[in-house]
Amino acid sequence: xxxxxxxxxxxxxxxxxxxxxxxxxxxxxxxxxxxxxxxxxxxxxxxxxxxxxxxxxxxxxxxxxxxxxxxxxxxxxxxxxxxxxxxxxxxxxxxxxxxxxxxxxxxxxxxxxxxxxxxxxxxxxxxxxxxxxxxxxxxxxxxxxxxxxxxxxxxxxxxxxxxxxxxxxxxxxxxxxxxxxxxxxxxxxxxxxxxxxxxxxxxxxxxxxxxxxxxxxxxxxxxxxxxxxxxxxxxxxxxxxxxxxxxxxxxxxxxxxxxxxxxxxxxxxxxxxxxxxxxxxxxxxxxxxxxxxxxxxxxxxxxxxxxxxxxxxxxxxxxxx
Amino acid sequence: xxxxxxxxxxxxxxxxxxxxxxxxxxxxxxxxxxxxxxxxxxxxxxxxxxxxxxxxxxxxxxxxxxxxxxxxxxxxxxxxxxxxxxxxxxxxxxxxxxxxxxxxxxxxxxxxxxxxxxxxxxxxxxxxxxxxxxxxxxxxxxxxxxxxxxxxxxxxxxxxxxxxxxxxxxxxxxxxxxxxxxxxxxxxxxxxxxxxxxxxxxxxxxxxxxxxxxxxxxxxxxxxxxxxxxxxxxxxxxxxxxxxxxxxxxxxxxxxxxxxxxxxxxxxxxxxxxxx
Numbered sequence: 001x002x003x004x005x006x007x008x009x010x011x012x013x014x015x016x017x018x019x020x021x022x023x024x025x026x027x028x029x030x031x032x033x034x035x036x037x038x039x040x041x042x043x044x045x046x047x048x049x050x051x052x053x054x055x056x057x058x059x060x061x062x063x064x065x066x067x068x069x070x071x072x073x074x075x076x077x078x079x080x081x082x083x084x085x086x087x088x089x090x091x092x093x094x095x096x097x098x099x100x101x102x103x104x105x106x107x108x109x110x111x112x113x114x115x116x117x118x119x120x121x122x123x124x125x126x127x128x129x130x131x132x133x134x135x136x137x138x139x140x141x142x143x144x145x146x147x148x149x150x151x152x153x154x155x156x157x158x159x160x161x162x163x164x165x166x167x168x169x170x171x172x173x174x175x176x177x178x179x180x181x182x183x184x185x186x187x188x189x190x191x192x193x194x195x196x197x198x199x200x201x202x203x204x205x206x207x208x209x210x211x212x213x214x215x216x217x218x219x220x221x222x223x224x225x226x227x228x229x230x231x232x233x234x235x236x237x238x239x240x241x242x243x244x245x246x247x248x249x250x251x252x253x254x255x256x257x258x259x260x261x262x263x264x265x266x267x268x269x270x271x272x273x274x275x276x277x278x279x280x281x282x283x284x285x286x287x288x289x290x291x292x293x294x295x296x297x298x299x300x301x302x303x304x305x306x307x308x309x310x311x312x313x314x315x316x317x318x319x320x321x
Numbered sequence: 322x323x324x325x326x327x328x329x330x331x332x333x334x335x336x337x338x339x340x341x342x343x344x345x346x347x348x349x350x351x352x353x354x355x356x357x358x359x360x361x362x363x364x365x366x367x368x369x370x371x372x373x374x375x376x377x378x379x380x381x382x383x384x385x386x387x388x389x390x391x392x393x394x395x396x397x398x399x400x401x402x403x404x405x406x407x408x409x410x411x412x413x414x415x416x417x418x419x420x421x422x423x424x425x426x427x428x429x430x431x432x433x434x435x436x437x438x439x440x441x442x443x444x445x446x447x448x449x450x451x452x453x454x455x456x457x458x459x460x461x462x463x464x465x466x467x468x469x470x471x472x473x474x475x476x477x478x479x480x481x482x483x484x485x486x487x488x489x490x491x492x493x494x495x496x497x498x499x500x501x502x503x504x505x506x507x508x509x510x511x512x513x514x515x516x517x518x519x520x521x522x523x524x525x526x527x528x529x530x531x532x533x534x535x536x537x538x539x540x541x542x543x544x545x546x547x548x549x550x551x552x553x554x555x556x557x558x559x560x561x562x563x564x565x566x567x568x569x570x571x572x573x574x575x576x577x578x579x580x581x582x583x584x585x586x587x588x589x590x591x592x593x594x595x596x597x
Contacts, residue, residue, distance in 0.1 A: 070446070071478075
């Protein structure tokens, strides 16, 4: 595990979907086997330019998520490198059996990019929120599950995935996100957590867009003399168990923050490792077992306590108990 | 020996092999394997461009068995073709065997894991599209069940195949008119089945799917229309070849008793005797 104690900037807000599209376009020009499959979603996936510049490498499947996964597996079987860019809520659950059988069980080289994940569809409600995708994809043997924190990580992740011939589900949000890294000058390795900040009082573990919440919370806690470790789990499966066990041993307390149901997501994955290896007090912050309230991501995060004030309060509670 | 006679004999031998597998393993999908045996026999011994010594050869024709539960005919044929030792058929459905109750791509000759119904066509659409993108001339064959037609994913794949003008895709429906619960028309009516596919932009041809000569003829003339995927509606008899299992829904996954097994082998042996 490589330490990256950075002070990220708040400039360069850009959506991960745009970064992924730009990266695939750049790589797709060099490798004609790279294909992007969309389900009437090239606009929402920011793939319009990709389609315009590489029309032979974009496959429109229409609003048919079972078929898009089946077709991608057939294309991968024949040596193509298909990346499906489709709304996370439908891609992860409407086609979960195709993901299980045609992709993971058959070990076809399909990359599933779930766009507009979590609550980033805002007011569209529970049908469009994707808050169960990590739970269902995590339960499938042979499937990797990943979430990039910012533009630097999204780029590195896609570059790595083009060279990685195994099935992967990647979940990203819809909106521009602030940087979590100062630059892309860090070591990205599939399956290896990144320590964003060192500290031994407690550990905050986050993934995707909640990494920024974790970093901001750690900064606020630093001001009251609490030194948090912040771990970014960009690969939720396979999980970097070593980093988690080390954090449990060295910091004694863990808070997880996720844009996902509290059932079966990042917190559950971390807890499975912690309780079986080095039990320590934990708090799992996520969306409770209810249809999530609607609003902007920031409003929803605040409503459910995925925010600096609440993380700070929980950290102080954990440290006094 | 005349080719048609060879194919007819081969189909009977495959029926004997698969029945023996099911009898010894005490499990299996007898009815649908027997109904589709003639189709698979024609595909594997006459139609498809494959090489058992090079199962991953890039230009091979692809076969995807969407009705994965009827795998017994396929295991028998792959063993007979030399994709794996025939002796291994004895392990069918036994603990730890790779010859499980559905196609399993750990076995040479199997392209994809299937068995969850409604998956084979979308996968085959992807394979056929890859051939077009790469300028390759291989064909993709997929066999579906008729009960399976109720799966919505099939119709998603049907639309895409027509949209992408995949005339290198040939799908076959094993139209035996029985599914596990009973008649397909009672469970979820399919007729007019051919017209449904025609309306989705496919070229449709109907044949007697247990008539080797008709099957040879139809496969030799596909694709029929440039730019159109082909659907072969193969009218078959579930449990075909054994008097007491024909058209009996109970034989969907019934295992023969010793007496039934001996009777069946006897009937099949008699069928062989006249094929010279």
